[in-house]
Amino acid sequence: xxxxxxxxxxxxxxxxxxxxxxxxxxxxxxxxxxxxxxxxxxxxxxxxxxxxxxxxxxxxxxxxxxxxxxxxxxxxxxxxxxxxxxxxxxxxxxxxxxxxxxxxxxxxxxxxxxxxxxxxxxxxxxxxxxxxxxxxxxxxxxxxxxxxxxxxxxxxxxxxxxxxxxxxxxxxxxxxxxxxxxxxxxxxxxxxxxxxxxxxxxxxxxxxxxxxxxxxxxxxxxxxxxxxxxxxxxxxxxxxxxxxxxxxxxxxxxxxxxxxxxxxxxxxxxxxxxxxxxxxxxxxxxxxxxxxxxxxxxxxxxxxxxxxxxxxxxxxxxxxxxxxxxxxxxxxxxxxxxxxxxxxxxxxxxxxxxxxxxxxxxxxxxxxxxxxxxxxxxxxxxxxxxxxxxxxxxxxxxxxxxxxxxxxxxxxxxxxxxxxxxxxxxx
Numbered sequence: 001x002x003x004x005x006x007x008x009x010x011x012x013x014x015x016x017x018x019x020x021x022x023x024x025x026x027x028x029x030x031x032x033x034x035x036x037x038x039x040x041x042x043x044x045x046x047x048x049x050x051x052x053x054x055x056x057x058x059x060x061x062x063x064x065x066x067x068x069x070x071x072x073x074x075x076x077x078x079x080x081x082x083x084x085x086x087x088x089x090x091x092x093x094x095x096x097x098x099x100x101x102x103x104x105x106x107x108x109x110x111x112x113x114x115x116x117x118x119x120x121x122x123x124x125x126x127x128x129x130x131x132x133x134x135x136x137x138x139x140x141x142x143x144x145x146x147x148x149x150x151x152x153x154x155x156x157x158x159x160x161x162x163x164x165x166x167x168x169x170x171x172x173x174x175x176x177x178x179x180x181x182x183x184x185x186x187x188x189x190x191x192x193x194x195x196x197x198x199x200x201x202x203x204x205x206x207x208x209x210x211x212x213x214x215x216x217x218x219x220x221x222x223x224x225x226x227x228x229x230x231x232x233x234x235x236x237x238x239x240x241x242x243x244x245x246x247x248x249x250x251x252x253x254x255x256x257x258x259x260x261x262x263x264x265x266x267x268x269x270x271x272x273x274x275x276x277x278x279x280x281x282x283x284x285x286x287x288x289x290x291x292x293x294x295x296x297x298x299x300x301x302x303x304x305x306x307x308x309x310x311x312x313x314x315x316x317x318x319x320x321x322x323x324x325x326x327x328x329x330x331x332x333x334x335x336x337x338x339x340x341x342x343x344x345x346x347x348x349x350x351x352x353x354x355x356x357x358x359x360x361x362x363x364x365x366x367x368x369x370x371x372x373x374x375x376x377x378x379x380x381x382x383x384x385x386x387x388x389x390x391x392x393x394x395x396x397x398x399x400x401x402x403x404x405x406x407x408x409x410x411x412x413x414x415x416x417x418x419x420x421x422x423x424x425x426x427x
Contacts, residue, residue, distance in 0.1 A: 013089070016218060019098040019114045019146070021137035022123030027154045031123065031193035032086060032099055038200035039215060041088035083113040092219040104133075107368070107383035108334045110140055111423060115409070118223045119148040121214075126159045126190070130172040132369045138173070139368055142180040143330060143385070143425065145405055147226050149177075150217060151188040157195050161205040166190045179371070182402070187217050227294040228404045232260025232268075233321065234314040235351035235407070240299060252283070252299040253308055258351065258406035259399070260316065261293045262300065268316045270308055271323070271397040277304040294406070311353035313397050313407075321397040321407060326360075327390045328427045330401075333380045335414070335421035340380040340388070346421065348392055350410040356393040357412070363387040387427065401425035 020028045035041075084099040098113030100106075114120060120141040124134055141149060151173050159165045170188045177183055189198055190209050197203030200215045212220070240252040262268075262279060269276045280301045282289045292298045300314065308314075315321060333340050340359065348357035364373040365386035380386050401408030412422035 015094045017096045017117045018119040019117040020121045023133035026123040027193045034193045034199045111332045114144045120146045121150045123152045126155045136368045142182045145182045148185045153190045156190045157192040163208045228259040232316040233258040236312045252301045254299045256297045257294045259404045263291045271313045275306040277302040323395050329424040331388045331422045331424045332385045336382045347413040360389045
């Protein structure tokens, strides 16, 4: 009789989402390949296929970048184009990696991949030091409120594992990062993705470095305080009415907690109606719970029967979300087909609510390489980022992105094509 494998511990494990960013040929895909390979998260047939392809291409080493670069165009050009998500686990934590492209023309892909990340690995080539791309990636990580950064100084084998280039890069990066406001925790690690130094195993080539390996830091970085556990927000996704004899009078509100903590017995109010009630129960697939906090998905039932539908938000406490039809936001423009111009009209999707919106003004664009404001241009093209003022057809209930990534973000949708054309972070 086969022994049943228990998934209990695995399901309860902490999840860390991280993204990688770096210039072309800094070795992002090789680093992730090395991380998967050395932490024993690759299958034998995957490895055999990679070894075979490496030989066919005439590579000197087994090209671990092929473990992540899945698109044929990526393999042929040796670059990352699309966001590749990879899942792996160690006995301490589960991980989701978003491997994002480094090219400036794929800024929108990087914004997409980084929008849910807790941590960003910013790669720097030890030979070239901090370059414009490095600053651009740090700026985007900061814009998307990623609190933790690993400054991965790669290709240390090509500078003879010397300490001086590493120290110089740290100094330059910290000097730049001191002008950013969201990044609170930077860990600099010298490594060689190709040779495996300090990725999973400690390097014997760099006795002068006494810090953690990359995997150790990923396993132990504390992300519990990244979520806003003070201001309670629960956007309603779906109203559950089973219409069965067993649950004849059941009415539950399903969604994902976007902030704060909810408990049975809590006094709540519903936006936009302003109706008040008490929480009767909180349940998930596994049964009733005594509390729910971000980012848990659950169903909440209330003591009173009040009119609630998709797009409403259940809140509690004396710090309600802001209510307004005029919104100031930083927007990253995604569309190749059209530019963002004043008086453009869109559908705006914020949490579970969708409203019509019109762009009133483009206040300025950010030159991502110099961080300077460009104030005299009146439209935004693909991959550009700028501050925009928008008016919506109905009031939104929101927090600033700085306080809450879920209730402070939205997407813009083209009414004709139904294409997502922009992502916004409310200022």
